[in-house]
Amino acid sequence: MSATLQALGLDSSTADFLQSVPHDLVPGRVARVDKGLATVLTEDGPVRATWSGAILAAMAGDAQAGPCTGDWAVLRFWPDERITLESLAPRRSAIVRAEVSGTSKGQVLAANVDMIAIVVGLHPEPNIGRIERFLALAWESGARPVVVLTKADLVGDADAVAEDVANAAPGADVLVCSATTADGLEAVRSLLDGNATMALLGSSGAGKSSLVNALAGVELLDVQDIRDDGKGRHTSVRRELIVLPTGGIVIDTPGLRGIGLQESGEGLAAAFPDITALAEQCKFKDCAHLTEPDCAVQAALADGTLPVRRYESWTKLQREAAFMARRNDLRLRAETKKQWARASKSYRRDVNPRP
Ligand SMILES: Nc1nc2c(ncn2[C@@H]2O[C@H](COP(=O)(O)OP(=O)(O)OP(=O)(O)O)[C@@H](O)[C@H]2O)c(=O)[nH]1
Ligand SMILES: [Mg+2]
Ligand SMILES: [Zn+2]
Known part of the structure; x- marks a missing residue:
């Protein structure tokens, strides 16, 4: 080819x-x-x-x-x-997953992508918190996120679920499709107009490789054997870039088990623009949105405009990003200290050469 x-x-x-x-x-x-x-x-x-x-x-x-x-x-x-x-x-964009261990730098999953499709099977029922986590990772990358709900052929209420997901995904399009029946595939395909590059992210068994095959019209990639629990072991083992015969580029990835967030929190802020905007209205700049007076976040929770589920999801991710920042900070300090020790040792050697 x-x-x-x-x-x-x-x-x-x-x-x-x-x-x-x-x-x-x-x-x-x-x-x-x-x-x-x-x-x-x-x-x-x-x-x-x-x-x-x-x-x-x-x-x-x-x-x-x-x-x-x-x-x-x-x-x-x-x-x-x-x-x-x-x-x-x-690189004009990079999807970076924070390492759970190892260096303070994350692992680059894919580079130069225009769009990140977060692929989620409609059956079993999607976990919205997990989608929010993927969205934070996607926003952080510099690429535009879109949520692709697949396996629509397996459920009766795809549109209702899509609406719930859309409420948790401000700024991102939410598409519904089926790789099996090809319903909704044209809308996914049109995201690739102008030879755009789209990376597919999602849990194992979500239907990423099946979606690529359906878009390509050929069985290019191995897909998981039929399983009734909808999840399971990893079928795809590497990231792979594929040029579709109809134009556009897709990057298939293996299902992500842990999705560590980067420390910056920028992706998180972009994934939760509703809460970010509320937080700006709090009386105190460093409001923790717990018991402070005149907290706009607590007010929105009280009057129901901010769903508790979403608030809890944000709090959890926020805590995680803060933890990453602290950990990287400690590591950075340890590295600097080591470098300093090395430099001062060689300095002492230069000033006081051994006989
Ligand atoms: N009914 C139905 N089944 C689907 C659809 N898309 C995928 N599947 C099934 O879901 C299972 C998982 O699909 P895969 O495409 O291998 O999933 P994946 O996201 O690539 O998984 P990993 O490679 O492990 O990350 C397979 O048994 C597919 O046949 C769909 O639109 N409808
Ligand atoms: Mg796969
Ligand atoms: Zn507050």
Whole structure:
């Protein structure tokens, strides 16, 4: 399969970047990454590339500097047939999941996506709190979130559920579809107009890969065997970028078990604009919205304009983001202290050379 760079989702800032690199390098887009090897789609078809020294050096200092699905890259074709991925274009968006352990930096799930489809099966009944959590992650990325409720063929009241979800997803479109009957697929497909890139996120068994297959019109990806509980083990094991025959790019991802939030809380604020706006009206700038006088959040809870469920969901995520910030802060301080100790040791050595 080969495609023009436009069909691979090229945008103007990446095009500018590609103009600036030496012309013996070949541009392409990373479709998938398997331990030190990337499958890169170029105008002449897919190739497999290893990392250049520069990429390896960058990765040693920052794991996020490593190639990931959706990245734009330039490749060098060597006379001995090796292909190396020389450098990456600046990312215009990145979906980053906070690491549960390890470094303070998160893991990049996909880069350069225009839209994040949060895929949720309508059966069993969706967990709204989980959708809110996905929305916070999505808003944080710089891509536009949309909620795709799938498996509509399994329920009778899809529209009622869609309305509940829409109330929990201000600023995001909510679509209803079925991969099995193809109902509602055209609306999903039209999100990809203009060769947009859409990453699919969601729990395992939600129906992400089935949706990609339905959009492609071919069974490109493995889907889970029929199970009656609607959830279960992970079928997809890697992130994969797919160019649809009808135009547009989708990135399938394995179901996310834990979705750690980034510390900044910006995504959280964007996912809860209703509460953010209320909080600005509180009497005290540092209002904790608990027992303070003239708290606009408590007032909205009391008169029912803010559902308790949503308030509790926000509080939980808020606490989590604050915890992440504190943890990263501690880690950063420990790192700085270590660096300082090292620097002062070498300073002492320089000033007081051992005989
Ligand atoms: N009835 C019905 N079943 C569906 C639909 N979409 C997916 N399924 C079923 O749901 C199950 C899970 O689908 P997958 O596409 O593998 O789910 P996934 O989100 O890719 O899961 P992971 O790869 O594990 O993250 C499979 O048995 C599908 O056949 C749908 O629209 N209607
Ligand atoms: Mg899958
Ligand atoms: Zn308040």
